[in-house]
Amino acid sequence: MSGRKPRSVANPLESAITTPSERILKECHSLYVDTENGLVKIASSLGVRLLPPRKKIIVMIMGNHSAGKSSFINWYAEEHIQKTGVAIETQGFTFITSGRKRESLTVRSSLKEAPAHTRCLCLPGVTDYLSAEISTSKQKKFSLVTFVDTPGLVDGDMVYPFNVNSAITWLGEQADLVFVFFDPMGQALCKRTLNIVEQLSEKCGDKLLFYLSKADEAGSETDRQRVMMQIVQELCRRPGLNKCGFEMPTIYIPNPSKPSRCVNQIDGVCQTIEKTINQAVQKTLDQLEKDSDLICSTISSRLEKDREDASYNKSVRLHSFLCGALGIVLPALFILSFIVHTLSKEQLDELLGEGTARTVSICTGIVMHIWDWIPEDGQVVFVIFFGAFCYLLLFLAKYFAGRGNKTLTKKEKRAMAEYSNYIQDIVKTKKLMEES
Ligand SMILES: Nc1nc2c(ncn2[C@@H]2O[C@H](COP(=O)(O)OP(=O)(O)OP(=O)(O)O)[C@@H](O)[C@H]2O)c(=O)[nH]1
Ligand SMILES: [Mg+2]
Incomplete structure (x- = not known):
């Protein structure tokens, strides 16, 4: 477009981008949010509302208290980010994501770090229990994931300062993946966890995945099988869940000083995350094409209407x-x-x-x-x-x-034609991205 400044590098981090997926997601994101010629801005000038794509996928981990949720996140990032222990450690929601420097943000500032789509988190009382941990880790696919660590769930007298069931359900709906961790200890059959799982399964069953965590603590192979059977039976007893064919991989954090003979399917979790990232890249590229088409067709119908008006x-x-x-x-x-x-x-x-x-x-x-x-x-x-x-x-x-009727000024018509050409360029960029 004439008079357009050369596109600046959206983020100095870009130099540190390691994978094509990361580059595509970042570039697509900046195509939308560019303050000068972003698709969101162009679309809004035409009265069309577009949402920028996410730069990362969201993986929410939920489960009983002490199921190993925070430990899994630490293991994935290969950094001790979240506090872990036998006490009830995680009481609110924490967004764990990568950034330029190690930072712990609380309450309102964490809302900025929270993925754009979850920013409208308006459930009463929840905002005071939000925090974000920014880590510089580049391990596995951490730079493309935002983990949501959720409060450990328990039954009985435990009083949560907000409606924990609806908060987890709501966040789960925004996530790309929801991991439910069941540990082999006595807590495995927590009713609250089952209630939330049932609610989530109704709304977004396809992204719900169950894991038997801390499987190394399950004892012998027979004990482990018994625990699994118990959990699956309990899940199937729920009317909303009994139609699912349950798959429950066994996972545990590898501990070199305490080797276990139990099968560890934790690498499968990483593969699931990677697969979801690849799907997100494809979805983002498809959305970019759809949004570009939408803008172009809006422009051409606007110009056609203008000719009729004239x-x-x-x-x-x-x-x-x-x-x-x-x-x-x-x-x-x-x-x-x-x-x-x-x-x-x-x-x-x-x-x-x-x-x-x-x-x-x-x-x-x-x-x-x-x-x-x-x-x-x-x-x-x-x-x-x-x-x-x-x-x-x-x-x-x-x-x-x-x-x-009011018609477009010459300047407006020229701007629209330029937008249209620019969008065609974006579609070409998309094709290049797909080929890379
Ligand atoms: N043996 C074994 N212990 C684990 C494993 N994962 C976590 N733990 C231990 O289990 C305890 C609880 O782990 P956390 O990661 O804090 O569990 P959590 O689900 O985040 O707990 P809350 O935040 O309280 O809900 C800690 O003492 C961990 O060291 C595992 O895979 N194997
Ligand atoms: Mg925790």
């Missing part, structure tokens, strides 16, 4: 002009005829010249002939009707003049 305005203007001209010319001719009629032929010739005088006297002659033709007692009525008719013509002229 031709409508032309015909309306013609109507207005004709009515206005008749409304002025007819009474003027009428009055002029009477004036001319009082003058003699010689006076007229002298005043207008012979040729013009003849034309004028023919015209006035016609008017005077019509006037004479009207019976004398009808002449007053005629003048009233004639006046009203002329007034109507002038009224119609004004009415038509006000009927025109």
Whole structure:
């Protein structure tokens, strides 16, 4: 686009981008949010609302108290970010994500770090229990994931300062993946966890994945099988869940000083995350194409409407002009005829010249002939009707003049054409991204 500044690098971090997925997601995001020519801005100028795509996927981890949720996040990032322990450690929601420097943010500032789509978190009381941990870790796919660590769930007397069930359900709906951790200890059958799982399964069952965490603590293989059976039975007892075929991989945090013979499917969790990232990249590229098409079609229909408006305005203007001209010319001719009629032929010739005088006297002659033709007692009525008719013509002229539609200015039309060209460029960029 003319006069457009060269696109600046959206984020100095870009130099540190390691994977194509990360680059594509970042580039797509900046195509939307660019303050000068972002798709969101272009679309909003056309009255279309677009949401920028996410730069990262959201993985929410929920489960009973002490199920190993925070430990899993620490293991994934390979950094001790979240506090872990046997006590109830995580009491609110924590967004754990990568950034330029290690930071712990609380309450309102964490809302900025929370992914844009979860920013409207307006559940009463929850905002005071939000925090964010920013880590510089680049391990596994951490730079493309925002983990949501949730409060450990327990039954009974535990009082949560907010409606924990609806908060987890709401956040789960925003997430791309929801991991439910069941540990082999006594807490495995926590009713609250099952209630939330049931609610989530109704709304977004496809992103719900169950894991038997801390599987190394389950004892012998037979004990582990028994625990699994118990959990699955309990899940199936719920009407909203009994139709799912449960898969429950066993996972635990590898501990070199305490090797276990239990099968560890924790790498499968990483693969699931990676698969979801790849799907997110594809979804983002598809969305970019759809949004570009939407903007282009909005522009072309706007330009088409503008052409129709312009031709409508032309015909309306013609109507207005004709009515206005008749409304002025007819009474003027009428009055002029009477004036001319009082003058003699010689006076007229002298005043207008012979040729013009003849034309004028023919015209006035016609008017005077019509006037004479009207019976004398009808002449007053005629003048009233004639006046009203002329007034109507002038009224119609004004009415038509006000009927025109607002059309685009030349500048606006040029801007739209430029936007359209720019969007075509974006589609080309998208194709290049897909090929890379
Ligand atoms: N053996 C074993 N212990 C684990 C594993 N994961 C976590 N733990 C331990 O279990 C305890 C609880 O772990 P956390 O990660 O704090 O559990 P949490 O689910 O975050 O707990 P809350 O935040 O209180 O809900 C800690 O003492 C961990 O060291 C595991 O895979 N194997
Ligand atoms: Mg925790």
